[in-house]
Amino acid sequence: MADTLQFDLVTPERKLASVPATEVQIPGTEGDMTVMAGHMPLVTSLRPGILRVVGPTGHLNFAVTGGFAETAGPSLSVLAEYAIPVEDTTKTIFDELVAEAESLAEVALPEDRAAADKKVNDMIALRAAAGH
Amino acid sequence: MPSLKDLKNRIGSVKNTRKITKAMQMVAAAKLRRAQDAAEAARPYAERMNSVMAGLATSVQGSADAPRLLSGTGRDAVHLLVVMTAERGLCGGFNSSIVRRARIRAQELLAQGKTVKILTVGKKGREQLRRDYEQNFVGHVDLSSVKKLGYTNAQTIAREVLSRFDDGEFDVATLFYSRFVSVINQVPTTQQIIPAVFEAPEAGTERNDYDYEPSEEGILADLLPRGVATQIFAALLENAASEQGARMSAMDNATRNAGEMINDLTIEYNRTRQAAITKELIEIISGAEAL
Numbered sequence: 029m030a031d032t033l034q035f036d037l038v039t040p041e042r043k044l045a046s047v048p049a050t051e052v053q054i055p056g057t058e059g060d061m062t063v064m065a066g067h068m069p070l071v072t073s074l075r076p077g078i079l080r081v082v083g084p085t086g087h088l089n090f091a092v093t094g095g096f097a098e099t100a101g102p103s104l105s106v107l108a109e110y111a112i113p114v115e116d117t118t119k120t121i122f123d124e125l126v127a128e129a130e131s132l133a134e135v136a137l138p139e140d141r142a143a144a145d146k147k148v149n150d151m152i153a154l155r156a157a158a159g160h
Numbered sequence: 161m162p163s164l165k166d167l168k169n170r171i172g173s174v175k176n177t178r179k180i181t182k183a184m185q186m187v188a189a190a191k192l193r194r195a196q197d198a199a200e201a202a203r204p205y206a207e208r209m210n211s212v213m214a215g216l217a218t219s220v221q222g223s224a225d226a227p228r229l230l231s232g233t234g235r236d237a238v239h240l241l242v243v244m245t246a247e248r249g250l251c252g253g254f255n256s257s258i259v260r261r262a263r264i265r266a267q268e269l270l271a272q273g274k275t276v277k278i279l280t281v282g283k284k285g286r287e288q289l290r291r292d293y294e295q296n297f298v299g300h301v302d303l304s305s306v307k308k309l310g311y312t313n314a315q316t317i318a319r320e321v322l323s324r325f326d327d328g329e330f331d332v333a334t335l336f337y338s339r340f341v342s343v344i345n346q347v348p349t350t351q352q353i354i355p356a357v358f359e360a361p362e363a364g365t366e367r368n369d370y371d372y373e374p375s376e377e378g379i380l381a382d383l384l385p386r387g388v389a390t391q392i393f394a395a396l397l398e399n400a401a402s403e404q405g406a407r408m409s410a411m412d413n414a415t416r417n418a419g420e421m422i423n424d425l426t427i428e429y430n431r432t433r434q435a436a437i438t439k440e441l442i443e444i445i446s447g448a449e450a451l
Contacts, residue, residue: 038204038208040311040314069371071212071371096383098208
């Protein structure tokens with residue numbers, strides 16, 4: 029079994045990373061998980077959180093706000109709606125994201141309200157996790 | 161016969177026009193490169209999105225609880241045409257060719273007794289369609305203040321389209337935009353986005369049996385709206401590249417025409433000047449001979 033997997037992080041606007049990785053921690057909607065090489069084929073959606081990539085050359089951390097991840101054996105692709113390396117983040121970015129989630133939650137339909145509120149909490153947790 | 165002074169003025173003004181069109185051409189060339197890079201950068205996301213969704217769609221298709229974005233409303237009575245054009249003119253036939261396509265489609269649908277609703281993106285298309293289809297307009301997205309197209313712009317349009325779909329305002333949505341092939345070739349394109357259509361995965365390609373978390377339906381319900389936004393984003397980028405390409409070749413033509421015009425005018429100017437000189441000489445000589 030190969031001990032690294034090909035990790036790709038793409039956003040609609042550009043490709044953020046394409047590196048070999050030994051393990052990747054993914055903030056899935058159903059809970060965090062770590063993907064290593066040879067993981068079973070899986071598609072999961074993401075909640076706002078920190079994506080941690082451990083590679084032979086070092087660690088990479090990205091803040092993602094949502095999207096999904098797809099893995100099949102030797103590769104893992106994360107398709108994030110919005111992603112940014114943690115070291116490039118500022119408090120303002122997260123404040124804006126939290127504010128946006130809050131404004132969406134306010135206008136959400138009753139049946140979507142719970143999901144929208146969860147998104148707000150996830151955003152706040154993400155802001156805390158990024159150290160702001 | 162225009163006087164020498166008139167000709168000189170005209171040459172001067174055509175020269176100024178040529179300077180302007182030349183500058184516009186160079187600006188368009190620079191913007192085109194940026195637009196192409198953006199379109200290039202967006203491709204991996206769109207491709208992967210499409211492949212994952214195509215896989216999901218084939219496994220969910222046909223089941224009774226397939227999301228409506230995929231299976232449609234079961235009707236085909238109300239069509240939403242999303243017509244994407246530029247905010248600015250002076251780009252040759254770019255806007256007209258998209259509008260022409262949309263107009264033909266609208267006529268077809270109306271002839272079949274369907275209802276047509278039009279959502280315009282970009283000012284130019286709205287202006288051209290206003291005359292015939294003003295009563296079909298349901299909305300307009302203004303991008304004139306946007307300097308650099310971002311995914312958020314696509315999300316705004318997608319939200320607009322999706323909320324109308326959720327309210328049951330239409331059954332089928334189609335995008336009209338121009339696909340960028342090369343600087344001299346942009347193809348007006350029609351693309352149905354709701355219900356979603358996927359290129360069938362090639363026969364013989366290996367299909368992984370994915371595990372889905374939370375569930376196939378859950379992921380699909382989450383992905384389909386994103387897919388709409390992604391398709392709109394891709395169309396926006398293609399359109400932006402096409403617009404700059406079209407403007408570049410239109411301005412190239414204009415520059416060349418101005419050059420030809422200057423040559424013609426210069427020849428006429430020289431002839432007129434020579435005629436005036438000859439006339440003066442004849443007058444002097446015949447005056448001298450008469451003495």
